Amino acid sequence: MVDHVPEENVNQVVDNGKGESGPEGGGRGYELPLLLFGGFRTLIDRLHARLATEGHPDLRPSHGFAMQAVGARGATASEIGRRLGVSKQAAGKTVDRLLALGYAERADDPADARRKLVHLTPRGYEALARSAAIFDELRAEWAAALGADRVRDLEAALRNVVPAETAFRLDATSWLGAP
């Protein structure tokens, strides 16, 4: 889609004057989020490239997050919304999407006539299982490239610095653009 990387690096518009030997000397501060996002996107892109070749070409990153929010025991749209950090209406639309793709089903809850329980189809479970396996493989690749201890330390460092509630919130899609 993009066929070049511009020669004038777009990330050097603002130089804070501290140069290479800034506060820590190991990189300017703005690189940190880009590296983290780059790592995340690298993993997610490779996951979905693999999934696409394994019978799940229509699965998007957001669908994976949504299926995780559905969970093994199923959930209502409202619950899914809370887990993803979005409104129940938005969650309902996402569920519609999963239904259309064949990854989830909706059924009345016999115990509560208001609720409609969303649960994964076998195809949905299969996609999640494949995702887990592929993530393990990708992590092993990182361990081979970096050393297992460095990957462990990277994870440990991030766990220290990412608030626990933030670490596993799954609202990946929304927060970027919305007001």
Add this chain to the structure above:
Amino acid sequence: MVDHVPEENVNQVVDNGKGESGPEGGGRGYELPLLLFGGFRTLIDRLHARLATEGHPDLRPSHGFAMQAVGARGATASEIGRRLGVSKQAAGKTVDRLLALGYAERADDPADARRKLVHLTPRGYEALARSAAIFDELRAEWAAALGADRVRDLEAALRNVVPAETAFRLDATSWLGAP
């Protein structure tokens, strides 16, 4: 926005059976992308919380990416689109929003009547300069919490494992949802 964290952790739908002592023993593979994204989001959220208190409450993460793509010397909508990895039409819409927010301006290029050069306003430069300074501060906080060497190693590790072209591509918004 979200008022709880569900007790049943939503990320354990699929357990690959390897348990705690999986391929590397330091964490299941699916945690890695979540931690990376969590770190990224933590930084970006805190950046924009700070920016909001400093006169830029309407600035969104995507606007920051877009302003980086505009660059110090200005750019056309087509160039911005290439840098962000989106179509020129999408870039044009983004530029419209930057104009409306007062962060950029559009001017005819005297040397080429087709082109309309987008450049940052003083307010746009100021926002980028503040962002750079805040990122430096946030990185310093991580260094204080983790140790400067661990932050450096984290950056070095990610640089090793993230393709160079990927590291500084700025198309944050699009890839998540689009087909």
Add this chain to the structure above:
DNA sequence: GGCACATGGTCAACCATGTTGTCGATTCTA
């Protein structure tokens, strides 16, 4: 000089994903 082609900007239609607000139905609870 002139023509073919590439490039830049814009318009229109559409999609996916969010947001509020409202509403009826149902369940919980004081």
Add this chain to the structure above:
DNA sequence: TAGAATCGACAACATGGTTGACCATGTGCC
């Protein structure tokens, strides 16, 4: 039992993407 809370749905709208079409302009080449 009456009022409050919850669930799902619908509608209207914003945002940020996509294609496709179109016109104006610049460029390269015969």
